[in-house]
Amino acid sequence: MPSAACLERKPVRPREPIADFGSAVARELSFDPRLARRLRAEVEDHLHEAVADRADPHGENRLAEVMCAFGDPRAFARQFLASAMLSLARRAAAVTALAVVGMFGAMEARAAWYGWVNWPVNDHVRAANAIGHPVDRFAFALAAGFALSALAYVITRRAPVRFYPTFGREIGFCIKLNAAVALALMSAMATELVLTGVRLLGAELDARALVPFVSLMLEVAVAGGSMSYVLIMMNRCSRALRLAA
Amino acid sequence: MLKGHLDMIVLAAMVDGPAHGYGVIQEIKRRSGGAFDLPEGTIYPTLHRLEKAGYLASHWTTAESGRKRRVYKMTRRGERALSDHRALWQRFVDAIGGLFGEKARAPARTHS
Numbered sequence: 590m591p592s593a594a595c596l597e598r599k600p601v602r603p604r605e606p607i608a609d610f611g612s613a614v615a616r617e618l619s620f621d622p623r624l625a626r627r628l629r630a631e632v633e634d635h636l637h638e639a640v641a642d643r644a645d646p647h648g649e650n651r652l653a654e655v656m657c658a659f660g661d662p663r664a665f666a667r668q669f670l671a672s673a674m675l676s677l678a679r680r681a682a683a684v685t686a687l688a689v690v691g692m693f694g695a696m697e698a699r700a701a702w703y704g705w706v707n708w709p710v711n712d713h714v715r716a717a718n719a720i721g722h723p724v725d726r727f728a729f730a731l732a733a734g735f736a737l738s739a740l741a742y743v744i745t746r747r748a749p750v751r752f753y754p755t756f757g758r759e760i761g762f763c764i765k766l767n768a769a770v771a772l773a774l775m776s777a778m779a780t781e782l783v784l785t786g787v788r789l790l791g792a793e794l795d796a797r798a799l800v801p802f803v804s805l806m807l808e809v810a811v812a813g814g815s816m817s818y819v820l821i822m823m824n825r826c827s828r829a830l831r832l833a834a
Numbered sequence: 835m836l837k838g839h840l841d842m843i844v845l846a847a848m849v850d851g852p853a854h855g856y857g858v859i860q861e862i863k864r865r866s867g868g869a870f871d872l873p874e875g876t877i878y879p880t881l882h883r884l885e886k887a888g889y890l891a892s893h894w895t896t897a898e899s900g901r902k903r904r905v906y907k908m909t910r911r912g913e914r915a916l917s918d919h920r921a922l923w924q925r926f927v928d929a930i931g932g933l934f935g936e937k938a939r940a941p942a943r944t945h946s
Contacts, residue, residue, distance in 0.1 A: 630902045631855055631878060637901060638856040639874070660875035668879040672886065750883075
């Protein structure tokens with residue numbers, strides 16, 4: 590006799606082979622959610638159409654025939670690997686390049702503001718600037734250089750029709766280059782944080798301090814955002830490479 | 835041989851108007867008299883590639899069944915590419931035809 594727990598169990602959903610096939614495709618392409626959603630819908634529509642079109646009156650055979658004609662979900666997903674990985678690298682490069690421009694804008698705006706309002710410079714600020722400025726400039730120059738290299742790569746590169754391991758390694762390297770950009774931006778931002786902190790602590794805090802404070806917060810958001818984005822892209826890239834294996 | 839021309843085969847199958855993936859496959863089969871019976875999953879990477887290249891544009895519609903359907907349409911750029919390829923292909927066919935014609939006459943010349 591079935592137990593009460595067994596009777597309370599929800600009824601099992603009947604198998605839906607086409608939806609399962611679509612899910613399998615989406616799972617394989619989970620490293621690019623937008624592409625996965627689009628292809629899932631396209632594949633499911635295709636399979637439903639193909640089943641409806643078959644003259645074979647035996648439902649099961651008809652379905653199996655259609656699935657067979659379409660091919661294996663993993664092999665299908667693999668055909669999109671090269672273009673999807675290049676798209677990941679392109680997005681990462683665009684975001685880090687924008688972050689570099691954003692940081693530069695915030696830094697320049699702050700420096701111009703100091704000059705505009707004749708912000709007083711005491712000995713502490715001078716001492717901090719003597720050490721901090723070269724570090725800041727070096728980190729920023731590094732970020733700009735890496736960002737330009739990553740951009741040049743993604744602009745000039747075309748996705749091959751078929752994925753090959755060297756291409757995967759190139760994309761991996763490009764995304765690591767973007768991680769280096771984000772790290773350098775974080776270093777520049779940390780230095781700016783200290784330098785601006787020293788400057789603000791040594792001055793009377795009034796409305797004039799609003800511009801340095803807001804620009805600094807903008808830098809923190811830009812550097813942090815670009816780092817988070819690149820980490821997400823790195824994770825997606827490693828998941829994509831698992832599909833290639 | 836088919837693989838190298840898949841992009842143009844797909845574009846050629848879309849000259850009559852917008853179509854979804856399954857429709858494109860059926861059209862290729864019909865126009866080629868069943869000679870090009872492609873594995874059905876191969877059409878989508880080609881459609882996506884052509885869209886990225888600007889030869890096709892696509893949008894979602896709702897099919898009669900109520901399902902979401904992605905429909906592809908050839909762009910002006912796609913029409914130009916197809917026209918260029920058609921001219922190139924015609925020159926190739928003429929050249930091969932000429933070559934085969936020469937070959938067919940060659941043995942006759944040696945015997946005369």
